Amino acid sequence: MIVVTGAAGFIASCLVTRLNAANFNDIVVVDNFAVERKLVNLKGKRLRAYVDRNEFFDWLAEHHEEVEFIFHLGARTDTTEQSREVFDLLNLNYSKQMWQACCQYQLPLVYASSAATYGSGTLGYSDDDVLLPLLRPLNPYGESKNDFDNWAVTQAEKPFFWAGLKFFNVYGPNEYHKGRMASVIFHAFEQIRNTSSMTLFRSHNPDYADGEQKRDFVYVKDVVEVCYFLMHHRQHSGIYNLGTGEARTFLDLTLNTFDALGRTADIHFKDTPEDIRDTYQYFTQADMSKLRSIGYDRPFTRLEDGIQDYVQNYLVPGAYM
Template identity: 70%
Template sequence: MIVVTGAAGFIGSCLIKRLNEDGYRHVVAVDDFSKREKLINLEGKTIREKVDRRDFFDWLDRNSREVEFIFHIGARTDTTEFDRAIFDELNVNYSKEVWKRCIAGQIPLVYASSAATYGLGELGYRDDETLIPQLHPLNPYGDSKNEFDIWALEQEEKPFFWAGLKFFNVYGPNEYHKGRMASVIFHAFNQIRASGRMKLFRSHRPDFRDGEQMRDFIYVKDLVDVCMYLMHERKHSGIYNLGSGTARTFLDLVKATFAALEKEPLIDFIDTPADIRDKYQYYTEADMSKLRSIGYDKPFTTLEAGVNDYVRNYLNSGKTW
């Protein structure tokens, strides 16, 4: 059996789809299934068993001998949430329990970290594990992910294979339920369809023109390809960046969305809200050399190709993947 936590969410459900496509049918889906707005993400997928996240550790204690791999994707990901107790419970302490049971059961583990750990990028965007204790995330979500990364690196006992993946700006199908936390492409599609126009944040720094703030956008299909590679590779444990390795502007992203909709771009600029202005990242770009060094050589989808696939094959039709 292969376990996926956060199974009904954006990335977890896409990972299950990829597992099914590769012939894996004994997938155990772990999540809070009371949140019914996400359940459409699991429709049409082959799942052996659904386990409520509160019951997961008891389930794992009973079934660990049958578990081949755990993808721990589930987390609280709201960057606007400031109740640290929520992150302590769901992102830090829950992950520690997953880690400990992977050691006890000799189960390999891939878990989701985040590029939010890099803060404003004062130390760059290299997945150098010696730098991780020096990082300064900008919010409690980023703090929680960095705290677990630090804890994992400090442990004398580790799963025989483990990898933490620092997800950069992920976009793609199955994210419709994320609200404000959904990708800019999702919001651009809805704004353009409703009004024919798109609003972007104005730059408040002289070294960036409006709309030319840059992010490393990674298509979710590429992300799950990397997860599958690590599941089979199982040799080089550690913490890895997971982006495309190429920073692109928000203007590029929005123009690609207009193009996928076959519309002329009409873009307006608005002030970045004051409450996030001093914590707004103007540039992120994953250094992908570490993942490449262990043999991952598949090219990443270009922003234009990824947006085109997402808009034409999912957002336009309302389909999930």
């Protein structure tokens, strides 16, 4: 069996689809299934069992001999949430318990970290372990992910294989439920379809013109391919960036969304909301050399191609991956 936590969410549900496509059908999905708006992400999937996240460790104690691999992708991902208690509970302490269970039962583990750990990017975007204690995330979400990364690398006892993945700006199908936290591509599609225009955040940094803020946008299909690769290549444990290695502007993103919809571009700007203005990242770009060094050689999807696929094959028809 393969365990996937956060399975009804965005990235994890796409991973389940990828596993099913490779005929892995004994999949145990773990989540808070009371959040009904996410359940459609698992519709039609071939699954072994549903396990509530609060009951998972009791379940694992009974079934660990049947488990082959754990993908721990469940987390509270709201970057505007300010309650450290919430992040300590769901992101830090739950992940510690997962790690310790994988050590106890000798299970391989891939878990979700985040590019939010890099904060303003003053130290760059290298996933070298020596930089981990020096990183200063800009919000409690990023802090919770960085706290766990730092805790993990200092543990004397580790799973026989483990990998933490620092997700950059992931976009793609199955993010319909995420609301404000959905990708800018999703919001661009909604605005363009409804108003024939798109409003972006104005730059409050003199080094960047309006719309020229840059992020490393990575298609979710590439993310799950990396997860699948790591399940089959367990020689090199560690923390890895997961982006494309190429930063693109929000104007690039928006213009390509207009193009995918066959609409004439009409772009406006508004002030960045005050609750995120001081913690806004103006530039992210993953250093992908570490993942490449362990043999991952698939090309990453160009932003133009990813947006075209996402818009035409998922957003327009309202389809799921």
